[in-house]
Amino acid sequence: MIVKPVISAAEAAAKVKAGDVVQLGGFLGCGSPDSIIEALVAAGAKDLTLVCNDTGIHNEAKGVSNGPAPLVKAKAFKTMIVSHIGTNPETQRQMNAGESDVRLVPQGTLAERIRAAGNGLGGVLTPTGVGTEVEEGKRKLTLNGKDYLLEEALPGDVAFVKAKRADKAGNLVYAKTARNFNPIMATACAVVIAEVEELVEIGAIDPDQVHTPSIFVDYIVKA
Amino acid sequence: MIVKPVISAAEAAAKVKAGDVVQLGGFLGCGSPDSIIEALVAAGAKDLTLVCNDTGIHNEAKGVSNGPAPLVKAKAFKTMIVSHIGTNPETQRQMNAGESDVRLVPQGTLAERIRAAGNGLGGVLTPTGVGTEVEEGKRKLTLNGKDYLLEEALPGDVAFVKAKRADKAGNLVYAKTARNFNPIMATACAVVIAEVEELVEIGAIDPDQVHTPSIFVDYIVKA
Amino acid sequence: MIEYVENKEIIARRIARFFASGDVVNLGIGLPTMVGNFVPEGVTVVLQSENGMMGLGPAPEKGKEDKDLTNAGGMPVTVLDGGCFFDSAVSFGIIRGGHVDFTVLGVLEVDQEGNLANYKIPGKMVPGMGGAMDLVAGSKKVIAATTHLEKSGSSKLKRRCVLPLTAAHEVDIVVTDVGYFTVKDGKFRLEEYFAPYTPEWIVEHTGADIVVAPGCKEFR
Amino acid sequence: MIEYVENKEIIARRIARFFASGDVVNLGIGLPTMVGNFVPEGVTVVLQSENGMMGLGPAPEKGKEDKDLTNAGGMPVTVLDGGCFFDSAVSFGIIRGGHVDFTVLGVLEVDQEGNLANYKIPGKMVPGMGGAMDLVAGSKKVIAATTHLEKSGSSKLKRRCVLPLTAAHEVDIVVTDVGYFTVKDGKFRLEEYFAPYTPEWIVEHTGADIVVAPGCKEFR
Numbered sequence: 001m002i003v004k005p006v007i008s009a010a011e012a013a014a015k016v017k018a019g020d021v022v023q024l025g026g027f028l029g030c031g032s033p034d035s036i037i038e039a040l041v042a043a044g045a046k047d048l049t050l051v052c053n054d055t056g057i058h059n060e061a062k063g064v065s066n067g068p069a070p071l072v073k074a075k076a077f078k079t080m081i082v083s084h085i086g087t088n089p090e091t092q093r094q095m096n097a098g099e100s101d102v103r104l105v106p107q108g109t110l111a112e113r114i115r116a117a118g119n120g121l122g123g124v125l126t127p128t129g130v131g132t133e134v135e136e137g138k139r140k141l142t143l144n145g146k147d148y149l150l151e152e153a154l155p156g157d158v159a160f161v162k163a164k165r166a167d168k169a170g171n172l173v174y175a176k177t178a179r180n181f182n183p184i185m186a187t188a189c190a191v192v193i194a195e196v197e198e199l200v201e202i203g204a205i206d207p208d209q210v211h212t213p214s215i216f217v218d219y220i221v222k223a
Numbered sequence: 224m225i226v227k228p229v230i231s232a233a234e235a236a237a238k239v240k241a242g243d244v245v246q247l248g249g250f251l252g253c254g255s256p257d258s259i260i261e262a263l264v265a266a267g268a269k270d271l272t273l274v275c276n277d278t279g280i281h282n283e284a285k286g287v288s289n290g291p292a293p294l295v296k297a298k299a300f301k302t303m304i305v306s307h308i309g310t311n312p313e314t315q316r317q318m319n320a321g322e323s324d325v326r327l328v329p330q331g332t333l334a335e336r337i338r339a340a341g342n343g344l345g346g347v348l349t350p351t352g353v354g355t356e357v358e359e360g361k362r363k364l365t366l367n368g369k370d371y372l373l374e375e376a377l378p379g380d381v382a383f384v385k386a387k388r389a390d391k392a393g394n395l396v397y398a399k400t401a402r403n404f405n406p407i408m409a410t411a412c413a414v415v416i417a418e419v420e421e422l423v424e425i426g427a428i429d430p431d432q433v434h435t436p437s438i439f440v441d442y443i444v445k446a
Numbered sequence: 447m448i449e450y451v452e453n454k455e456i457i458a459r460r461i462a463r464f465f466a467s468g469d470v471v472n473l474g475i476g477l478p479t480m481v482g483n484f485v486p487e488g489v490t491v492v493l494q495s496e497n498g499m500m501g502l503g504p505a506p507e508k509g510k511e512d513k514d515l516t517n518a519g520g521m522p523v524t525v526l527d528g529g530c531f532f533d534s535a536v537s538f539g540i541i542r543g544g545h546v547d548f549t550v551l552g553v554l555e556v557d558q559e560g561n562l563a564n565y566k567i568p569g570k571m572v573p574g575m576g577g578a579m580d581l582v583a584g585s586k587k588v589i590a591a592t593t594h595l596e597k598s599g600s601s602k603l604k605r606r607c608v609l610p611l612t613a614a615h616e617v618d619i620v621v622t623d624v625g626y627f628t629v630k631d632g633k634f635r636l637e638e639y640f641a642p643y644t645p646e647w648i649v650e651h652t653g654a655d656i657v658v659a660p661g662c663k664e665f666r
Numbered sequence: 667m668i669e670y671v672e673n674k675e676i677i678a679r680r681i682a683r684f685f686a687s688g689d690v691v692n693l694g695i696g697l698p699t700m701v702g703n704f705v706p707e708g709v710t711v712v713l714q715s716e717n718g719m720m721g722l723g724p725a726p727e728k729g730k731e732d733k734d735l736t737n738a739g740g741m742p743v744t745v746l747d748g749g750c751f752f753d754s755a756v757s758f759g760i761i762r763g764g765h766v767d768f769t770v771l772g773v774l775e776v777d778q779e780g781n782l783a784n785y786k787i788p789g790k791m792v793p794g795m796g797g798a799m800d801l802v803a804g805s806k807k808v809i810a811a812t813t814h815l816e817k818s819g820s821s822k823l824k825r826r827c828v829l830p831l832t833a834a835h836e837v838d839i840v841v842t843d844v845g846y847f848t849v850k851d852g853k854f855r856l857e858e859y860f861a862p863y864t865p866e867w868i869v870e871h872t873g874a875d876i877v878v879a880p881g882c883k884e885f886r
Contacts, residue, residue: 001721001748002688002710027497027534028520030513053534054576057520086573087520095572104572107496108538108580112344115535119755120762120804121335122348122364122371128542128583131561131614134575141345141362143375148345152366164514169748175431176531177498178514183533187763203747208398209432210750211533213720215690215712215765224501224528225468225490250717250754251740253733276754277796280740309793310740318792327792330716331758331800338755342535343542343584351762351803354781354834357795387734392528399751400718401734406753410543426527433530434753436500438470438492438545 001169001202006220012160012193013039015219016048020157023114023185024052028087029066031178032056033162033195035223037067041074049079051114051156053107053181058088075099081154083107106134109151111184117155118187126151159189162223163212166196167203170217171210179211186216195221224392224425229443232262235383235416238442239268243380246337246408247275251310252289254401255279256385256418258446260290264297272302274337274379276330276404278314298322304377306330329357332374334407340378341410349374382412385446386435389419390426393440394433402434409439416442448647452593453623456640459484460621460665461550461589465491469547470540472496472581475519477591478550494546496577498537501529518577541577542584549585551578553592553620555607558654560617560629562590563609575612582613594622594651601653603627603634624648626665633657638665668867672813673843676860679704680841680885681770681809685711689767690760692716692801695739697811698770714766716797718757721749738797758797762804769805771798773812773840775827778874780837780849782810783829795832802833814842814871821873823847823854844868846885853877858885 013036016022026032048071056067071077072091079101085091094100105113112124125148129135139150161182164175172194174182186192194217236259239245249255271294279290294300295314302324308314318325328336335347348371352358362373384405387398395417397405409415417440454477462484465471472494473479482502485491493502495517502517503524511522525531532540540546555563562582565575582588592602603620620627620634624643627634634656639645645658674697682704685691692714693699702722705711713722715737722737723744731742745751752760760766775783782802785795802808812822823840840847840854844863847854854876859865865878 001712001746027518028516030497030516030520054574082574084574084576086576092572102572104574106575106579107534107577108542108584111534111538112342115759116347118763119335119759120350120764122350122366122369124339124347125345125373126542127343127345128580130583132579132611134579139364141373143345146345150348150364167748171748171750173431174531174533175514176512176525177495177516179431179531179533180498181534184535187759187765205750207719207721207745207750208396208402210752213750213752213756213760214748215714215720215760224492224526250738251736253717253736253740277794305794307794307796309796315792325792327794329795329799330754330797331762331804334754334758338539341543342539343544349762349803351800353803355799355831357799390528394528394530397751397753398734399732399745400715400736402751402753403718404754407755410539410545428530430499430501430525430530433532436530436532436536436540437528438494438500438540 001214003168004170004217004220006222009035009039009221012036012219012221013043013045015191015193016040016045016158018047021049021051023156023159023189024050024068025161025180025182025185026067027053027180029056031162031180031182032067033160036160036195036221037071040076041070045076047078048076049081050077051081051154054082054084055080055088055091058090079103081105083110111181113151113154114188115184116153118184121153123150123152156189157191159185159192161186161192161194163194163196165198165200166194166220167200167205169202170214170220171205172212172217173205173209174211183212186212192217193219193221195223197223224437226391227393227440227443229445232258232444235259235442235444236262236266236268238414238416239263239271239381241270244272244274246379246382246412247273247291248384248403248405248408249290250276250403252279254385254403254405255290256383259383259418259444260294263299264293268299270301271299272304273300274304274377277305277307278303278311281311281313304328306333334404336374336377337411338407339376341407344376346373346375379412380414382408382415384409384415384417386417386419388421388423389417389443390423390428392425393437393443394428395435395440396428396432397434406435409435415440416444418444418446420446448642450595454480456623457591457621460626461591462486464548465489470494470545472546472549472585474551476552478552481550494540496537496541496581498533499525499529499531501526538580541580544584544586546585548587548589549581550589550591551582553590553602555602555604555609556590556592556617556620557604557607558629558633560615561607562612562617563607564612566610568610578612582616587618588616589619589621590617592622594624601651603652603654605654635659636662638663640665668862670815674700676843677811677841680846681811682706684768685709690714690765692766692769694771696772698772701770714760716757716761718753719745719749719751721746758800761800764804764806766805768807768809769801770809770811771802773810773822775822775824775829776810776812776837776840777824777827778849778853780835781827782832782837783827784832786830788830798832802836807838808836809839809841810837811841814844821871823872823874825874855879856882858883860885
């Protein structure tokens with residue numbers, strides 16, 4: 001097996017160019033690649049398109065700012081493709097002020113669109129969103145009497161994912177609900193960087209228990 | 224957690240009615256639910272539609288007949304929806320003689336159609352088969368300049384899957400390449416019966432390492 | 447003269463009674479989460495959380511929180527023996543694929559056609575749909591949980607939603623703090639009423655077409 | 667006068683030289699499987715097997731076979747440290763998603779448009795496409811591996827396939843036992859020749875439009 005380069009969070013952040021579509025794992029801060037997010041803020045990342053479940057929890061009163069929230073605050077995103085922004089008033093403010101373009105996607109549709117990109121599918125037919133605003137601008141197809149929306153693949157330039165453990169080849173294992181969008185994003189982007197808590201020798205992970213095969217992972221950041 | 228009924232292979236076979244679409248896990252005999260297949264032969268199953276990767280290896284000279292091959296030999300299938308029959312001359316004979324209707328589907332398309340059924344998708348857009356006979360009778364869509372075939376979901380009445388280990392709630396863990404189509408078929412059928420080698424107490428399987436969540440499994444057969 | 451007093455507990459208590467052992471249930475954030483506290487003894491439901499788990503257990507003791515184990519609201523939870531974790535594609539495969547028996551969601555508006563609006567008040571509040579659109583489109587039974595009246599006194603049950611829909615024609619059951627309704631033939635149908643409210647009071651205070659089911663009785 | 671003698675080993679040897687360390691490679695059943703034996707020292711490729719594994723190792727010693735560990739041909743194999751297993755949907759996600767660098771397949775016919783036929787001779791032999799259609803449609807580079815001539819002496823490289831296609835316009839490279847060809851602008855282009863064959867002999871014995879690349883040289 002090939003050993004993958006272990007890089008710093010700052011080096012990971014430097015892989016992103018202005019205008020890139022960045023897919024960020026995590027769900028309301030659980031399973032987010034926090035060291036890399038911090039490095040992206042420090043690097044002054046700008047004009048990115050975010051693909052993420054949400055924009056994190058941002059609560060100034062409580063001093064909480066998790067997931068992509070520090071990046072939102074730093075105005076790193078021109079566009080945000082997410083399912084939920086209810087826990088981040090700053091995202092709502094930027095949206096209402098016209099400072100950023102927020103596109104809401106149903107969570108399951110977001111998952112399938114990312115998976116489709118990673119799996120070489122042009123898209124999927126989902127019943128989710130039929131009869132709602134989500135229909136707008138989309139093809140609607142009827143199969144066996146049921147209506148579906150055609151939802152297209154959503155690829156990215158760089159994926160930042162967070163895993164519990166990696167072996168040096170880049171096989172990843174996630175912990176509990178910190179798994180969420182991480183494994184699918186790892187399939188869908190040109191460059192995939194995994195922030196991990198533990199780095200173990202090749203052979204130390206049971207091959208039946210790998211969540212993300214090593215071939216998807218380009219770089220490893222030790223959190 | 225709810226404990227799932229443990230039944231005999233014969234009881235499992237009795238869940239199938241004439242005309243049912245039966246999805247059978249396994250890949251050239253590896254990861255096939257062999258006890259149940261034997262019981263289906265003994266029960267004289269007829270007029271079924273088979274959904275499987277292949278029709279098994281059938282080699283009378285070597286005395287090998289694995290995967291669905293014993294059922295093919297017993298003429299249990301009116302229709303076979305499979306990706307490969309090259310290792311079973313009896314399937315080829317039945318097809319050429321017009322005794323059964325064999326529909327060849329690319330392996331990755333078969334996997335996605337089964338997954339779509341289990342995941343509530345009407346279908347997927349795949350580039351596989353464009354420009355070949357597989358196109359026939361299908362909708363072709365162009366997205367961003369690339370052609371795709373619309374491949375529809377393929378649900379089943381009964382899935383027989385084979386796992387290495389189950390807990391009593393029905394959480395499943397597969398072994399090595401015996402995993403193959405088993406996990407996706409377990410999502411796609413009205414009734415799901417898992418043949419397992421080991422049955423352990425609830426709580427004995429690490430929740431991060433479950434391959435098929437218990438809610439998909441209706442009955443357990445101890446091999 | 448019956449005075450309306452908001453009572454979220456009765457909503458949660460009634461909803462919990464719909465479940466049978468083995469049912470897979472997804473409870474939304476807020477009021478729906480309370481339903482978990484009222485599942486009758488002897489009934490074992492499996493709670494699914496759309497962020498990627500099955501077998502959701504109670505909140506951990508203070509100090510025992512696990513940063514890698516939260517519910518769909520981002521709050522610390524626990525996992526029961528026999529539970530399991532999966533990624534978001536699998537999670538919504540379970541949901542969209544019809545493997546969830548009941549989903550319980552909060553409401554901004556629900557109407558007599560079974561339409562639900564709960565993710566957006568244009569120009570005012572746009573939290574986003576999160577997993578709600580998939581949950582409503584995919585679950586076998588959709589239960590809308592809501593207080594019966596707004597603070598203003600107007601009915602949350604409408605003839606026609608005016609807010610952007612979360613899903614069209616998907617709501618099966620509405621439980622408010624005055625009664626339990628099904629959605630049938632373009633009408634709400636009162637199936638049970640909760641004292642002190644009476645069917646007459648409920649019909650009068652529902653801003654939609656409503657019928658009282660022949661077997662309508664008091665819930666106890 | 668050069669006499670044609672079938673030589674499968676040279677095909678496998680040449681193909682193995684295309685790979686760089688880290689490449690993910692899927693080898694079809696039969697001749698393509700032989701390629702694994704000729705990967706140069708110092709080059710580490712990751713073999714993917716479409717039945718659901720990465721990190722395919724050599725065949726086990728006799729008596730050490732594991733019934734749960736086979737390749738896509740149903741034959742016992744081993745797994746290398748750092749390998750992993752996955753289901754068929756993930757396996758073809760890897761393939762269709764462009765994560766396989768090279769796929770090497772056998773041939774019934776291959777033509778100058780990059781069309782490949784290898785799964786069906788109507789009325790005669792219908793093994794089925796198995797994973798071949800996905801592999802050819804999804805892999806970054808498709809290498810067709812074939813002896814140059816049929817037993818009858820006719821060329822396996824055609825102007826136009828007459829058999830049902832496995833995929834249209836997807837073949838990038840053809841390696842036979844006389845040379846290595848790319849498919850370009852509707853022609854085969856001879857890039858290297860294998861002694862004792864010469865470019866002249868090859869052009870003469872190829873039943874398709876063929877050009878000799880300017881830098882064409884002998885493979886050693």
